[in-house]
Amino acid sequence: MPTFVYMTRCDGCGQCVDICPSDIMHMDSVVRRAYNIEPNMCWECYSCVKACPHNAIDVRGYADFAPLGHSVRVQRDEEKGVIAWRIIFRNGEKDMTLLAPITTKPWGQAIPQLADESEPSQEMRDSQHLFNEPKYIRLDDGGLHTLESNGLKLKAGVYY
Amino acid sequence: MISSNPFAELPALITPGAMKAYVVLMVLLVIGGVILDIKHKRSAEYFFEKGRALKKLAKREVSSGEKMSLAVGTLANEVLASGEFENPDRRKSHLMMMYGFIFFVLTTASMIFSLPLAEGEKASFITGLLWHLSAASVCVGAYWFWFKIRADVRSEGHEWYDVHLSDLFVVSLFLMAAGALAWSIFQGSMLGGLAFFIFIAAATTLFSTVLWSKFAHMFFKPAAAFQKKVAKADGSLDKLPEVPELTDPVVKERFPDIPEYMGDKPEYMGLGIKREAPSHY
Numbered sequence: 001m002p003t004f005v006y007m008t009r010c011d012g013c014g015q016c017v018d019i020c021p022s023d024i025m026h027m028d029s030v031v032r033r034a035y036n037i038e039p040n041m042c043w044e045c046y047s048c049v050k051a052c053p054h055n056a057i058d059v060r061g062y063a064d065f066a067p068l069g070h071s072v073r074v075q076r077d078e079e080k081g082v083i084a085w086r087i088i089f090r091n092g093e094k095d096m097t098l099l100a101p102i103t104t105k106p107w108g109q110a111i112p113q114l115a116d117e118s119e120p121s122q123e124m125r126d127s128q129h130l131f132n133e134p135k136y137i138r139l140d141d142g143g144l145h146t147l148e149s150n151g152l153k154l155k156a157g158v159y160y
Numbered sequence: 161m162i163s164s165n166p167f168a169e170l171p172a173l174i175t176p177g178a179m180k181a182y183v184v185l186m187v188l189l190v191i192g193g194v195i196l197d198i199k200h201k202r203s204a205e206y207f208f209e210k211g212r213a214l215k216k217l218a219k220r221e222v223s224s225g226e227k228m229s230l231a232v233g234t235l236a237n238e239v240l241a242s243g244e245f246e247n248p249d250r251r252k253s254h255l256m257m258m259y260g261f262i263f264f265v266l267t268t269a270s271m272i273f274s275l276p277l278a279e280g281e282k283a284s285f286i287t288g289l290l291w292h293l294s295a296a297s298v299c300v301g302a303y304w305f306w307f308k309i310r311a312d313v314r315s316e317g318h319e320w321y322d323v324h325l326s327d328l329f330v331v332s333l334f335l336m337a338a339g340a341l342a343w344s345i346f347q348g349s350m351l352g353g354l355a356f357f358i359f360i361a362a363a364t365t366l367f368s369t370v371l372w373s374k375f376a377h378m379f380f381k382p383a384a385a386f387q388k389k390v391a392k393a394d395g396s397l398d399k400l401p402e403v404p405e406l407t408d409p410v411v412k413e414r415f416p417d418i419p420e421y422m423g424d425k426p427e428y429m430g431l432g433i434k435r436e437a438p439s440h441y
Contacts, residue, residue: 002427007203008203008380008383008384009384009388011245013247013311014311015382017311017313026316027311027312027315027316027326029324029326030324030325030326030372031326032312033310041221050278054246055398057399058377073398073399074400074401075402077435078429078432079429079430080401080406080426080428080429081426083405084402085401086400088217088399090217097402098415099403099404099411099418100417101422102429102432106427106428106430107429107431108359108434120200122272123426150317150318152317
């Protein structure tokens with residue numbers, strides 16, 4: 001199931017709008033709260049759920065790790081460097097917490113300097129090892145209509 | 161000028177009785193609008209429903225005394241200091257608008273209800289000064305929010321002049337304060353008359369559109385913040401997981417990834433995603 005927003009928790013800060021890889025979290029033009037504009041295009045990637053500072057976004061987890069009617073909520077603690085998941089089954093009897101490091105290196109120690117990388121070779125393009133700025137795979141050649149229609153350009157050197 | 165009562169010049173055009181009636185009408189419109197808003201959004205119903213659902217997950221009963229201290233904490237942190245905002249700039253801007261608005265409304269009512277002034281009686285210096293400063297505070301806070309902080313502009317890449325219905329509250333608030341200031345400065349001139357018209361039109365819009373603006377957030381936001389605190393105190397945590405102390409041996413044993421990747425004494429990992437404002441355009 002796609003993401004949905006608890007209106008009383010959201011304060012319209014824009015973190016989910018910024019991080020959504022599908023660009024489907026937007027601000028409602030009537031109440032200035034975030035909402036999912038295209039639920040059927042949501043990958044349920046949890047990016048916005050983790051980024052929301054008020055835990056205002058929820059999503060039903062995938063059926064392969066929890067059955068229907070359950071609740072899956074996540075708490076990302078950047079300072080401690082861990083991410084915690086809590087799964088509660090529909091009957092309320094199963095209530096478990098999972099914990100894992102967000103990253104294996106402290107923040108700021110493994111920053112990809114993509115902006116300094118040269119153009120990928122044909123060999124890289126043909127392999128699983130392709131990595132680089134979006135401009136090298138011509139993402140900003142006019143393929144993204146949302147950038148074009150808003151007169152925007154992709155920023156280089158962005159990382160999280 | 162900055163400490164004068166601009167309403168003292170008005171009785172020549174509008175009677176004090178009409179001004180007082182207008183203030184009372186605006187108060188009634190806000191009360192009615194909030195009740196309508198709660199009914200049509202069903203926010204109160206949802207709020208109590210969520211409270212009941214969380215009670216089922218509670219690990220302990222929160223005493224009345226504890227609830228009272230949580231309510232005081234909510235009032236001190238979330239209500240009086242806008243502590244819920246993660247973005248420090250947004251918090252400052254919100255505080256400027258909030259306190260500016262409260263003092264502006266109180267001093268406006270105080271000035272109007274002190275009319276008509278007796279022969280030779282001077283308007284209160286403090287009230288006049290507070291009225292002008294609070295209007296300026298609203299202007300600065302709203303201006304800052306509008307051009308720099310608004311998510312539509314910063315995260316969605318919209319232009320600042322792209323106005324929606326959701327901007328009704330902040331735009332009418334800003335126009336009301338800016339119109340009031342301009343009216344006070346240019347009183348007696350044509351420009352002053354235009355500023356007064358903007359001031360009254362914006363104030364009427366602000367107080368009469370509670371159903372469509374964000375005015376009701378003043379009432380439901382503190383309630384939601386209080387509910388969040390109660391959920392933390394009773395252990396239900398709003399169905400969120402608790403992040404345990406990573407140095408606890410029991411935690412290390414249960415989650416072997418922690419010592420494997422983070423060592424015996426997990427270090428401070430930094431702010432991560434919170435380092436940057438959401439503006440990747």
